[in-house]
Amino acid sequence: MKHLKKYNESLDNKDEMIEYIKLCFVEFYDKGEDVVFTEEFNDGESVTFEMAIDEPKLGNDYNNINTFIKHGQEVTEFYEEVENCIEKVKIRYNIKTKFEYQFPPEGYIRIIFIL
Numbered sequence: 730m731k732h733l734k735k736y737n738e739s740l741d742n743k744d745e746m747i748e749y750i751k752l753c754f755v756e757f758y759d760k761g762e763d764v765v766f767t768e769e770f771n772d773g774e775s776v777t778f779e780m781a782i783d784e785p786k787l788g789n790d791y792n793n794i795n796t797f798i799k800h801g802q803e804v805t806e807f808y809e810e811v812e813n814c815i816e817k818v819k820i821r822y823n824i825k826t827k828f829e830y831q832f833p834p835e836g837y838i839r840i841i842f843i844l
Contacts, residue, residue: 750778755821779839
């Protein structure tokens with residue numbers, strides 16, 4: 730019964746949770762990143778929120794090693810920011826995360842938050 734109560738509270742507060750998750754990832758929205766946020770119910774047992782964020786793109790100067798070094802640093806910073814945002818979410822909500830990676834040319838990650 731306690732689990733059911735906790736689950737119902739989670740569903741009641743899901744709009745608040747979505748807004749909090751978006752707030753934690755506000756840096757990506759502020760940078761103009763293409764962030765896609767969706768939600769779905771899984772068999773009435775849980776709610777899944779998905780967030781897709783584009784990974785930094787590689788420049789056009791493929792003959793210069795500095796282009797690859799700079800891109801590597803940008804990708805590292807990108808994933809460190811994602812990690813920091815997830816930690817902010819976990820401060821307030823006890824949710825699981827799962828990652829899916831789409832290789833370039835699309836180059837994005839999907840973060841799945843599971844209640």
